[in-house]
Amino acid sequence: MTVCNSPPGGRTIPYTKSGARKLILVLLQPYAEGLHPISLELMGAARRLAAGNGFETAGVFIGGEPSAAARTQLEGCGLGEVHLYLDERFRLFILELYAAALLRCIEVLRPDILLVGATPEGRSLAPLAAVPLETGVTADCTELALDAEGLLVQTRPAFGGGLMARIITPDARPQIATVRYGIFRGGKAAGTARLIPADAAPLPTPQVQVEELTAPSSGGKEAAYVLALGGAVRAQEDIGLFKKMAQITGAEIMCSRSLVERGWFPQSSQIGLSGRCIAPRLLITLGVSGSVQFMAGIQGAQKICALNTDPGAPILRCADIPLICDIYQTAALFY
Numbered sequence: 022m023t024v025c026n027s028p029p030g031g032r033t034i035p036y037t038k039s040g041a042r043k044l045i046l047v048l049l050q051p052y053a054e055g056l057h058p059i060s061l062e063l064m065g066a067a068r069r070l071a072a073g074n075g076f077e078t079a080g081v082f083i084g085g086e087p088s089a090a091a092r093t094q095l096e097g098c099g100l101g102e103v104h105l106y107l108d109e110r111f112r113l114f115i116l117e118l119y120a121a122a123l124l125r126c127i128e129v130l131r132p133d134i135l136l137v138g139a140t141p142e143g144r145s146l147a148p149l150a151a152v153p154l155e156t157g158v159t160a161d162c163t164e165l166a167l168d169a170e171g172l173l174v175q176t177r178p179a180f181g182g183g184l185m186a187r188i189i190t191p192d193a194r195p196q197i198a199t200v201r202y203g204i205f206r207g208g209k210a211a212g213t214a215r216l217i218p219a220d221a222a223p224l225p226t227p228q229v230q231v232e233e234l235t236a237p238s239s240g241g242k243e244a245a246y247v248l249a250l251g252g253a254v255r256a257q258e259d260i261g262l263f264k265k266m267a268q269i270t271g272a273e274i275m276c277s278r279s280l281v282e283r284g285w286f287p288q289s290s291q292i293g294l295s296g297r298c299i300a301p302r303l304l305i306t307l308g309v310s311g312s313v314q315f316m317a318g319i320q321g322a323q324k325i326c327a328l329n330t331d332p333g334a335p336i337l338r339c340a341d342i343p344l345i346c347d348i349y350q351t352a353a354l355f356y
């Protein structure tokens with residue numbers, strides 16, 4: 022079933038399908054010294070969608086003067102062009118200023134599609150751009166494709182992950198989708214982009230005065246190897262048994278929601294729809310059933326090795342290496 026995320030035509034809307042340029046615009050978000058990894062993933066997604074479909078691609082970067090590392094990433098991003106909205110006032114993320122620049126960019130370029138990383142900043146900006154443009158936003162997409170008419174089909178879990186909804190924006194433009202980190206692999210740069218300094222037009226006076234911002238201590242660094250513990254773990258003391266496996270394989274221990282609900286792990290360790298999306302080189306799941314909600318968080322994993330005693334467990338059907346075995350017996354091999 023495909024549903025529509027914006028009101029049908031028949032009203033005056035700022036610009037519609039007929040007034041849009043066949044352009045996929047990607048918001049390139051600054052992060053630490055370079056670009057946020059989600060921006061790299063979205064560049065790859067934009068290039069794949071555009072290929073053979075007559076679309077052009079472009080990026081928009083809003084920030085202070087980019088560092089040398091960020092500039093290199095922007096130049097080599099493989100999008101046709103990157104529009105730079107640079108201003109010292111963009112050094113801090115002040116929503117009203119960023120929204121004004123993004124809206125200005127949309128007004129000038131009139132893209133058909135806008136892709137935004139579902140970072141806290143992206144999640145705030147996308148709806149703020151959508152409201153004045155009277156278009157829709159599909160949040161937290163797990164899949165993007167173009168249909169025969171060139172409409173963006175935005176797939177995301179709905180009703181608690183019970184079904185995957187396919188959502189379209191038939192008339193209003195741009196079609197805006199936010200995407201969580203770790204969904205699209207292969208953000209490798211594929212060519213040189215033209216950097217175009219842009220004029221942000223007069224910026225509003227912000228209502229909020231930010232004095233200082235502190236980066237989160239984890240820095241959001243992603244592990245290459247993850248060991249995910251599931252509901253099969255019988256007691257909190259047993260977690261120690263699996264730590265040895267994690268140490269030997271150099272993996273970070275994470276879990277399904279079952280163990281967060283039991284209070285054995287913090288929410289930040291939870292993988293899935295209401296937890297984190299991960300994209301490790303190897304994910305080993307121990308006694309995880311493979312609910313749709315859990316699976317929504319592991320789409321980006323390059324290889325999955327799943328251990329489960331039940332041959333009918335859904336995760337075994339999706340795993341590259343399905344192993345029907347007892348996790349306690351397996352853990353004992355490491356001692």
Ligand SMILES: Cc1cc2nc3c(=O)[nH]c(=O)nc-3n(C[C@H](O)[C@H](O)[C@H](O)COP(=O)(O)OP(=O)(O)OC[C@H]3O[C@@H](n4cnc5c(N)ncnc54)[C@H](O)[C@@H]3O)c2cc1C
Pocket residue numbers: 180181182250251252253276277278279291292293294295296297307308309310311312313314315318328329330331334346347348349
């Ligand atoms: C709105 C909503 C959002 C949700 N978000 C998430 C989310 O983000 N992440 C998430 O994980 N869940 C989420 N859930 C919960 C989800 O539906 C499942 O309940 C949960 O994923 C089950 O976790 P599990 O597979 O680890 O545990 P269980 O369902 O308890 O499965 C345990 C598995 O271990 C196997 N097993 C048992 N003993 C052994 C053994 N000794 N050796 C090997 N295998 C064994 C069993 O065969 C079974 O397959 C959400 C639910 C809702 C409604």
